[in-house]
Amino acid sequence: MRTDTDRPGLVGSSVKRVNDPRLLVGRGRFIDDISMPGMAHATIVRSTIPSGTVTSFDVADCEALLVLGVDEIAAATRPIPCVWIAPGQEQVEVPVASRQVRYVGQPIGIVVAPSRAEAEDAVECLAIDLAAEDGVADSLQALEPGAPLVYPERGSNIGVEFPIGDPSELVEEAMASAAVVVSRRLRIPRIVPSPLETRGVIADWNPGLEQLTVWMSTQTPHHVRDHIAHSLRLRADQVRVVAGDVGGGFGSKEHLYADELLVCLAAMRLGRPVKWIEDRVEHFTATFHGRDAYHDARLAMTEDGTFLAIHTSITGNLGAHFSNVGTGPFRVSAVMLPGPYRLPVAGASIRAVFTNTTPTGAYRGFGMQEAAWVRERLVDEAARELGMSAIELRRKNMYRSDELPLVTPTFQEYDSGDYGRALDLVDARVRAYAPAPPASARIRQGIAVATHVEFTGLGPSKAQDIVGFRLGGYETAVVRMEPDGSVFVSSGVMGMGQGIETTLAQLAADRLGVPLERVRVQLGDTGVAPYSAAGSIASRSMTVGGGAVVRASTALREKILRIAGAKLEVSPSDLELVEGQIHVKGDPRTGTSLEELVTRAWLGLDLPEGESPDLECKYVHEPLNISYPYATHAAAVSVDLDTGQVAVDAYWVAHDSGVVVNPMIVDGQIMGGVAQGLGIALFEKMLYADDGQPLSTTFMDYLIPLSSDVPTMVMDHYETPAPHIPGGMKGVGEGGTIVAPAAIGNAIAAALPEIAEQILETPLSPGRLWTLIHKAGLHDG
Amino acid sequence: MTGEPDIRITTTVNDVTVEAQVEGRTLLSDFLRHDVGLTGTHVACEHGVCGACTVLVDDQPVRSCLMLAAQVDGCRVDTVESLGTQDDLSPLQSAMWAEHGLQCGFCTPGILMTVEGGRRAGLDVRQVVEDALPGHLCRCTGYQNIRNAIESYFAQGVQA
Structure with a gap:
């Protein structure tokens, strides 16, 4: 780990967690x-067919404390609102239960x-009759004439269609004028988020207080609280959501599922606590999936490789209904399609399609992994067609640091950085790499890069409103110095x-001059935490939530120095706060102990005129812009021609996510993200039969x-502070996952030039690769 | 299958003798978590793939979701709670902390018990890292820091 700026203090320090x-x-x-005490346990009853109708739900032979069927649930609940609404989207809420079933796993x-x-x-003793109808799982098959209709009353499986970016006339004009247009159909299959801890909830209704307490494994406690209250017709103050340790989320725990509402409803009916823990089969079928899109994509350039335009037509699989974020991932694919490249014209068309599958929602990378796969594969294919180095082609087309800030044709205001430097750092690493020669002539080796710019830290609330995202983009921090000098930090992120x-503790301790162990960060309890509309999604916890902690801690520090200044009769600006002591700058002999000052302040003593005794500051951070980190990755792979097996032999990352608070944690986020990207590249695909029966x-x-x-x-890191974020941090949670599949895919293509143009779809499993290798005649002789 | 807890077992869990009446179908993982109250053993897949529920039965790492509680009658069971305390972490736990070998921490107890089982069986560091660790799923870390932690732990001179 290297950084450009070594600064004293806790920020930038790899303290242990x-x-x-x-x-x-x-x-x-x-x-x-x-x-x-008294806790009962729930099992959710789910549809076992992809499409059909619940014709009867007979509980007569069922020995249980409580059974609720579709009709009772529907009568007792209001539909769950969708959060991200596309232009023209008619379905803006989803019933909690319905007799019409549209996917296997529907509660x-x-x-x-x-x-x-x-x-x-x-559950085995319930008599449930389901009348099955034909279903469809694939979004292109769902658009064919005569395909089963997920919503017959709509007359088509198209949920919504809309364009992004430059108008199609401009795009077509640029394409027509180009010397070279690389055109491919690429596919990103369906991914199951798969945190090791599945979802789970315990609900407890207190009839005296008329309050529902809900313990839940969630990334977004306040958001979930709001939707529980809405759906159960309670006031927001009647619902308290408490999240303890969460065993991974990756986007799958960012909203309220119908399952969790059913548990709340059961607890209210029974008057005792009810627990439900999702099992792994349910995670595969009932937790929202990620990805699942076809891209018909084109990259246009001049003869010398100067990019002119990029466009993709996205056919995105919504699943059985709009998820909370609906077309959001497809939209983000479109807006982040240009990446770090100077593309005078850029646009996309989005067609979102209903199928009889689990709805698709958020998963680490949220549309950007798809965009990186499409763009970076096209760039490598272009380099091959032009006979240029893929690195030179990238360098030629990347924005230079002096061109930033700028607004892309897809409305992203890239903030700061030096994109070419990440490419150069990785290029140098790759050049220095001396791989062991392959074990046999049947092993091919390849090395390639992929690069990206990322959208992190939702986000100015007004900008979110413009794109139909109905959650506030701010975060609030409360920082309090207790009478004993210890520090309490409360935030709505998770x-x-x-x-x-x-x-967050590092940020507060750094500003307040106290040791890390004197700071406690409390998250996850809506009864304690300040309101957070969006919670921990979109790599925003550090940029938006951390920015709030920076400002609140700074305000508290200033207040403490004002009190000290009055006591010591010096200007607060002449004072510094170091390791629990306040003294005149450069003169450690003068001054006062922080703890003594704080204790007396809470007694209401030694306060200057107009200063309140509470040492607690709150700051609401509405970010001025998204922050845009970026990276270049490279992979070295070996491919066995006879088995199609890929080994990733080496991997390099050069990364800029603004100010790094804890290098060890940032490295860990990238390593884990790359591992998930490697899974996408080589292994992961949620399979359905054609009719929607899940197979994995x-x-x-x-x-x-x-x-x-x-x-x-x-890994190589360097830091370009985010100009719009207090503290200068940019998000880091998703980048590894976003670009790794493209780096690995490009490396496989480099190893196998005979089939490079067919490396269009993940996972690049042994079966897929062996088939391509075989068809190319590489098994002959 | 009935819901009758009609099987009597006596087992030693973390050096404490436990006598219990269990249902024939009760998994060892559920018995440890919900009957004995040792929730450090985590259940993540319940089909024996992920390794999060790994405990030691007579020093052998086993997936406690693939074993019945009735099967540990007369056996010694060791869980993550036997290794160290918050104020006095075991050398392996300290290495995991120092190397950032965990993120959400859900898979961690199972990995710790597999490494502990490897140590008791006299495996060397290469066998633990290359053969035993790939029996576990971790979705957060990308494994690099877990490998570093195991190597650091063995480099301290593990007593077999």
């Missing part, structure tokens, strides 16, 4: 670790019993393994990377 000892000794408090009832095993037994509890429902048939699959990575 504050929560780890607890997690290491088995004292985490994940949702299934919580038990309470149609809930059974509650004293134990989970008894609840599962009881920890889910990314270490935000530690990095266990970790035996949906493979995620193992230690033996993921190489040791080499």
Whole structure:
């Protein structure tokens, strides 16, 4: 890890994470670790068919504490609102339960019993009749004439269609004028987020207080609280959501699912706590998936490789209904399509399609992984067609640092950075790489790069409103110095393994001149935390939430120095706060102890005129812009011609995510992100039969990377502060996942030039590659 | 299958004798978590692939979601709670902390028990990193720092 600026203090320091000892000794408090007196257990009843109607739901033979079927649930709930609404989108809310089933896994009832095993037994005794109809899983098949209709009353499976960016006349004009147009159909299949901890919830209704307390594994406690209250016709103050330790989210826990509402409803009906823990099969079928899009994409350029235009026609699979974010991932693919390149013309058309599959929503990378796959594959294909170096082609077309800030044709205001430097750093690493020669002549080796700019830290609220995203983009921090001098930080963002509890504490401790162990960061409880509309999504916890902690901590520091200045009869600007002491700058002998000053302040003593005794500051951070980190990655791969097996031999990352608060944590975010991207590149695909019956429902048939699959990575970092974010941080949670599939895909294409133009779809599994290799005649002789 | 807890077992969990009546179908993972109250053992897939629920039964790493509680009658069971305390982490736990070998921490207890089992069986660092660790799924870390932690732990001179 190297940075350009070594600065004193806790920011920029690889301190060990504050929560780890607890997690290491088995004292985490994940949702299934919580038990309470009288707690009952729920199982969700789900559709086993992709399309059809619930014709009867008979509970007569079912021994259970409570059974609720579709009709009772529908009558007791209001539909869950969609959050991101596309232009022309008619479906803006989704019923909690319906007799019409449209995917396998759709909840149609809930059974509650004293134990989970008894609840599962009881489900077997329900008599449910389902009248099956034809279903369709693939978005292109769903558009064919005569395809089964997910919503017959609509007359078509198209959910919504809209363009992004430059108008089609301009795009076509640029394409027609170009010497070279590289045109491909690329596909990004469906991904299952697969945090190791599945979803889970415990709900408890207090009839005296008329308050519902909901413990949940979630990334977005306030957002979930609002939607529970809405759907159950409660006031917001009647619902408190508490998230403890969250065992990974990756986007799959960023909103309220119908399942979780059913548990709340059951707890209210029974008057006792009810727990539901999703099992792994349910995670494969009932938790929203990510990706699933076809891109018919074109990149146009002059003879010398100067880019002229990029365009993609996206056919995106919505699944059975609009998820909370609906077309959001397809839209983000479109707006981030140009990446770091000077593209005078850029645009996309989006066609979002209903199918009889689990709805698609957020997953790490959110549309940007798809954009990187499409763009970076086209760039490497262009280099091949032009006979140019892929690195030179990139360097030629990248924005220079002196061109920033600028607004792209797809309305992104790129803020700061030096995109070419990341490319140069990786290029130097690759040039210095001396791979061991292959073990046999049947092993091919290839090295390639991919690069990207990323959209992190939603986001100015007004900008979100313009694109139909109905969640506020600000974050609030409350920072309080307690009477004993310890510090309490409260924020609405959420920890889910990314270490935000530690990095927020670093920001506060750094500004307040106290040791890290004197700071406690409290997250996840709507009864305590300031309101957060969007929570921990979109790589925003550090940029937006951290920016708020920076400002609130600075305000508190200034207040403490004002009080000290009055006491010491010096100007606050002449004072500094270091390691629990306040003294005149450069003169440690003068001054006062922080703890004594704080204790007396809370007693209401020694305060200057007009100063209140509370040492608590709150700051609402509405960011002025999205922040745009960027990176270049490179992969070295070996491909076995006889098996189609790929090994990733080496991997390099050069990255700029603005000011790095904790280099060790940032490295960890990138390593983990790259591993998920490697899974996309080589292994992961949620499979459906043509009619919508899911075919991958266990970790035996949906493979995620193992230690033996993921190489040791080499990383270079440098820092260009985000100009619009207090503290200068940019987001870092998703970049690794976004660009890794393209780097690996390009490396495989480099290893196999005979089939490079057909490297268009992930996963590049042994079966897919072997087939392409075989068809190219590489198994002959 | 019935819901009757009609099987009597006596087992030693983390050096404490536990006597219990269990249902025949009760998984060892559920028994440890919900009957004994040791929630450090995590359940992530319940089909024996991910390794999060790994515990030691008579020093052998086992997936406690693939074993019945009734099967540990007369056996010694060690869980993550046996390794160290927050104030006094074991050398392996300290190495995981120092190397940032965990993010969400959900898979971590199982990995710790596999490495501990490897140590007790006298495996060397290469066997633990290359053969044992790939029996676990971690979705957060990308494994690099877990490998670093195991190597650092073994470099301290592990007593087999």
